[in-house]
Amino acid sequence: MLLSDFVQSVNSIFPFSAAVSGDNVGLHIASNSGTTERVLICLEITDSVIDEAIHVSADTVLTFHPLIYTPLKTLSGSDRVSKLVLRLVTNGIAVVCVHTAFDVFPQGTNFLLASKLGLETVEVLDPISTNNGSGLGVIARYPHTTDYRTFVHKVAEVCGSVVRHVPCVTNSVTTVAIVAGSGIAWFDKAVASKVDVFVTADVKYHAFHAASNLIGLVDPGHYEMEQFVPAGIIQELRPLLSADCQLILSEINTNPVQYCTAST
Numbered sequence: 716m717l718l719s720d721f722v723q724s725v726n727s728i729f730p731f732s733a734a735v736s737g738d739n740v741g742l743h744i745a746s747n748s749g750t751t752e753r754v755l756i757c758l759e760i761t762d763s764v765i766d767e768a769i770h771v772s773a774d775t776v777l778t779f780h781p782l783i784y785t786p787l788k789t790l791s792g793s794d795r796v797s798k799l800v801l802r803l804v805t806n807g808i809a810v811v812c813v814h815t816a817f818d819v820f821p822q823g824t825n826f827l828l829a830s831k832l833g834l835e836t837v838e839v840l841d842p843i844s845t846n847n848g849s850g851l852g853v854i855a856r857y858p859h860t861t862d863y864r865t866f867v868h869k870v871a872e873v874c875g876s877v878v879r880h881v882p883c884v885t886n887s888v889t890t891v892a893i894v895a896g897s898g899i900a901w902f903d904k905a906v907a908s909k910v911d912v913f914v915t916a917d918v919k920y921h922a923f924h925a926a927s928n929l930i931g932l933v934d935p936g937h938y939e940m941e942q943f944v945p946a947g948i949i950q951e952l953r954p955l956l957s958a959d960c961q962l963i964l965s966e967i968n969t970n971p972v973q974y975c976t977a978s979t
Contacts, residue, residue, distance in 0.1 A: 716960050718809055721751040724955045725811055733849055735815040739781045746809040751775045756945045757965035764967050765802050771963050775809040779944045782810060819849045824895045827943045829855040831873045840892050840904055852894035852901055854908055860889045874939035877974055881923050883911045883931030895940035906930050916940050938970035
């Protein structure tokens with residue numbers, strides 16, 4: 716199919732206009748061929764992901780995180796982003812980004828994590844549209860109340876990470892607000908929603924202080940919360956595409972953060 720038709724299909728289900736203001740979504744890099752037959756779906760673009768794209772003969776990469784976010788002043792290859800862009804252009808690989816357009820999608824980033832945790836999505840934390848239920852973050856509920864320790868262990872198990880946290884006031888969990896990635900800016904909305912726990916990432920030390928005796932605050936990590944996104948994109952996008960366009964799930968772990976404990 717034509718690259719332009721592929722971009723239009725992506726836009727039809729994850730509208731670029733719904734993305735957070737200033738977010739760089741849509742077509743990042745075109746290709747000389749102008750066609751799309753094999754698309755690698757990834758969380759973000761790294762050298763290893765480009766190696767993978769070349770290996771599987773992908774002509775397009777659909778990424779969640781934008782590669783080009785701030786204006787590129789040169790294509791010298793002297794910095795990480797321009798180096799990656801040059802590799803993509805040289806190998807004829809187009810790039811399309813969805814980022815917050817998928818975050819606000821009703822079955823998007825936060826819905827996926829809530830489902831993995833066994834939660835039922837109740838409503839959007841920060842609605843952007845009353846018509847289709849889109850918005851940033853979700854408020855979700857357990858069918859039956861669980862104790863806080865069980866909940867935190869479930870988050871650690873699902874996300875496969877070390878979890879930083881502040882326990883909730885009642886030590887029991889029924890309702891949870893989730894904003895995957897760097898979502899502490901939605902802390903006040905989570906508190907106002909009167910949920911038991913707020914789950915987000917990249918939480919600073921003083922935010923944990925602010926949560927003490929007010930709301931449970933759980934940080935399983937940025938990559939760890941968003942790792943389910945590529946598979947989720949494929950599930951939603953595949954029915955829209957013609958048979959001549961193949962979607963390939965990236966197998967690369969792009970998390971730049973490594974962890975060390977006393978036993979390792």
